[in-house]
Amino acid sequence: MFVGIDVGGANTKIATSDGFVDSLYAPLWRNKECLYAVLSEINHRFGTKIEAVGAVMTGELSDCFETKREGVLQIKEALATTFTFKALQFFDINCTFKAGSEVDKDPLSFAATNWLASSTLIAEQYKDAIFVDIGSTTTDVIPIVGGDIKAKRTDLERLKTGELIYSGVLRTNIAALLKKIAICDKGEECGVSSELFAITADAYLVLGYITEADYSCSSPNSYAFSGRENEEKSRVSAMRRLSRVVCSDLEEIGEDGAVSIAEQVKKTQVEELITPIGRLKEKYGLETVVATGIGDFIAKEAADSLNIHFLPLSSIYNRNVSATFPAFAVAKLLENVLYGHR
Numbered sequence: 001m002f003v004g005i006d007v008g009g010a011n012t013k014i015a016t017s018d019g020f021v022d023s024l025y026a027p028l029w030r031n032k033e034c035l036y037a038v039l040s041e042i043n044h045r046f047g048t049k050i051e052a053v054g055a056v057m058t059g060e061l062s063d064c065f066e067t068k069r070e071g072v073l074q075i076k077e078a079l080a081t082t083f084t085f086k087a088l089q090f091f092d093i094n095c096t097f098k099a100g101s102e103v104d105k106d107p108l109s110f111a112a113t114n115w116l117a118s119s120t121l122i123a124e125q126y127k128d129a130i131f132v133d134i135g136s137t138t139t140d141v142i143p144i145v146g147g148d149i150k151a152k153r154t155d156l157e158r159l160k161t162g163e164l165i166y167s168g169v170l171r172t173n174i175a176a177l178l179k180k181i182a183i184c185d186k187g188e189e190c191g192v193s194s195e196l197f198a199i200t201a202d203a204y205l206v207l208g209y210i211t212e213a214d215y216s217c218s219s220p221n222s223y224a225f226s227g228r229e230n231e232e233k234s235r236v237s238a239m240r241r242l243s244r245v246v247c248s249d250l251e252e253i254g255e256d257g258a259v260s261i262a263e264q265v266k267k268t269q270v271e272e273l274i275t276p277i278g279r280l281k282e283k284y285g286l287e288t289v290v291a292t293g294i295g296d297f298i299a300k301e302a303a304d305s306l307n308i309h310f311l312p313l314s315s316i317y318n319r320n321v322s323a324t325f326p327a328f329a330v331a332k333l334l335e336n337v338l339y340g341h342r
Contacts, residue, residue, distance in 0.1 A: 001049040002338070004331030005042065006114045006324070007075050009062040010137065010171065010217060012038045015328035016046075017335040021320045025216060028062040032074065035059075039082040052087035054097065054334035055079050056114040056326055061155075072107035076100055087338075091330055093153045095120045097337060112155045114326035115140040115164075119149045121329040122290055129288045130280050130308075132273070133325060134295030136170035136201075136217065141276045145284050162276035167269060169210065169295035170201040171217050174245050174261075177268050181246055181261055183253065190246055196220045197244035200269070203262035205238045209297055266298070273302040281308060292325040 002017040009028050012035065015021040026038040043050075060071025079088060080100045089097035092109045095116055103110050115133060122131045123144045131142040141163050143150040151163045158164035167177060173196050180189045197220060204210045212233045219225070220241060225232035236250075239258035243249050250258060280286055291299035292313040303310040314322035321328050 001046060001051055002331045002335040003046060003050050003053045004327040004329065005053060005055045006327040007035065007055065007057040007059045009059045013324040013327040014042050015324055015331050017331040019321055021324040021328060023216060023324055028059050029064050032064045035075065035078045036082065039078055043082050050086050052089065052334055052338055053083050054089050054091060054330040056091045056117050056330050058112050058114055060111050068111050069107045072103065072111050076103045089334055091117050097334060115142065117330040117333060118292065118326045119144065121332055123147050123149055126288065126290050128286055129290045130277055130286050132289055132291045132299040134293040134298055135168050136294065137168040137172065139165040139167060139273065141165065141280065143280045143284050143286065162279065165272060168200065169204050170199065172200040174198045174200065174265060177265055181264060183246065183257060192245055193247050198241035200265060202238035202241045203265035206235055206242065206259060206262040207266065214294065269298050270301045273298060274305055277302055278306055281306060292322045294323045296322065
């Protein structure tokens with residue numbers, strides 16, 4: 001069994017090459033030591049069935065680390081400490097697997113590589129496409145031309161080019177997306193509170209694009225729901241949080257007002273994705289969007305608006321694999337590499 005692990009700042013995702021996937025909540029910024037417990041759980045779950053482990057990461061950006069270099073090395077150490085008797089390989093920015101000793105030599109070559117694992121697997125199957133992965137926190141927009149990944153290799157450079165959009169469908173602060181909000185059908189606009197009152201998970205729960213089970217992160221006011229977590233992630237609670245974004249409540253703006261805010265969140269995220277997809281379509285003549293991630297419905301609307309063919313990977317694999325695709329991709333790539341050497 002080949003296992004892929006994607007260590008993020010909020011969630012650690014695991015997958016096997018035969019399609020088992022899971023996502024474990026592990027907020028490194030709160031306690032980076034929690035990663036050891038999560039990795040131990042993975043090791044215990046599969047035990048001696050594991051032939052090899054492939055790893056990618058983005059958690060090195062968590063502010064519990066002073067630098068990305070420190071983050072990579074500590075995440076590597078947690079993985080190496082846990083999987084001591086198994087082949088452990090790390091995926092680097094050159095799309096190759098390396099042993100832990102190579103991570104020590106050049107840590108930054110292993111930072112933020114989860115999108116590269118996904119893109120490498122996609123490039124083997126779709127030679128000319130715009131690969132879009134919309135997750136809980138970020139969105140990747142990757143041009144693949146003739147089987148080559150044309151994107152920049154660091155997050156900083158990808159932010160400059162629009163190949164990385166730092167918003168997702170669960171953890172993004174609504175105030176980071178909307179600067180003005182139209183209130184109901186009166187055509188009036190108002191400013192937005194910059195407090196962390198609501199997140200995109202609230203918007204998409206209200207609109208029905210995600211379920212309470214999909215709401216895998218903590219709500220902004222989770223501290224107020226001790227002992228009644230189900231109520232925390234109810235549709236009504238989400239609408240209350242959305243109403244606070246405009247310093248209001250449901251008594252004042254009503255359900256229609258909260259739903260309107262949620263719809264404006266979705267419209268904004270679709271529009272911010274249309275721009276880079278359109279640019280890549282024109283630059284490379286690409287006519288297909290291959291999409292994965294829990295937010296692929298946003299990619300569909302963006303592709304449809306540009307009249308580009310849309311292919312969701314959830315229709316080929318399944319929704320769970322699509323939602324944890326980097327972990328699945330690194331497991332499959334490692335399996336292909338090691339089997340190829342036998």
